Amino acid sequence: MTWRALVLAFATVLSLSACGASAAETPSSADGVAEAPATQTAPETASEAEATPESPTPTSIEDSTMNVTVNNHTLRVALANNSSADALRELLAEGPLTVQMHHYGGFEVVGPLGYTLPTNDEPITTEPGDVILYQGNQITIYYDVNHWDFTRLGRVEGVSADELREILGDGTVTATFELGE
Numbered sequence: 118m119t120w121r122a123l124v125l126a127f128a129t130v131l132s133l134s135a136c137g138a139s140a141a142e143t144p145s146s147a148d149g150v151a152e153a154p155a156t157q158t159a160p161e162t163a164s165e166a167e168a169t170p171e172s173p174t175p176t177s178i179e180d181s182t183m184n185v186t187v188n189n190h191t192l193r194v195a196l197a198n199n200s201s202a203d204a205l206r207e208l209l210a211e212g213p214l215t216v217q218m219h220h221y222g223g224f225e226v227v228g229p230l231g232y233t234l235p236t237n238d239e240p241i242t243t244e245p246g247d248v249i250l251y252q253g254n255q256i257t258i259y260y261d262v263n264h265w266d267f268t269r270l271g272r273v274e275g276v277s278a279d280e281l282r283e284i285l286g287d288g289t290v291t292a293t294f295e296l297g298e
Contacts, residue, residue: 182297183209183271185248185258187218190284193297194248194271201250201268204234206296213295216256219288224261226285228292230254238266245278247271258292260285 183205185192196202208214208230218228224243233254243249243259250268251257258273260282273281 184295184297185273185292186295187290187292188284188286192273192276192281192284194273196271197269199237199268200235201237202270205250205270205294208232208234209294209296213293215291215293218256218258218290218292220285221257222263224263225249225257225259226290226292227251227255227257230256234268237268239268241265241267241269243267245281246273246276248273256294258285 181196183194183196185194196206214230216228216230218226221227231254234250236250236253241247241249242264243262245260245262247259247269248271249257249259250270253268256270258281260278276284
């Protein structure tokens, strides 16, 4: 291994360590330079980009709500305080996101985000109004209870379980997610 290749490899390991990735997780080209992953993921949050090893990643409280418009009703959602909700905020900062959602299991509507967000899965018993990230790339709105390992994105405010179930209707629904004001 040449001196240049050794220096490049060391610099790559250091930069991957700072990002929380390992060399096994990041493909590299023949000259040892790390390549970007080929999957579509949500944009990196500004707070992650500004973090240094000396300072932990701050959690954004800006834009701590989002609105979900479904069946001519706008629901206000208080966003969770985690990296998944931060990534969703960054995604929605680019503009509204419309998701086709369908009822599943008699307790939720679910639909594909079209993006993969970081997960913070933990055992959760959902309640009506919970907005959950499932498998990193699906968003759900619960109108009844369920128990599983999920990532909480937020919670609908000011609507009862019966009102929420009525708003979500039956069959396929179109939901538009956008940052709150």
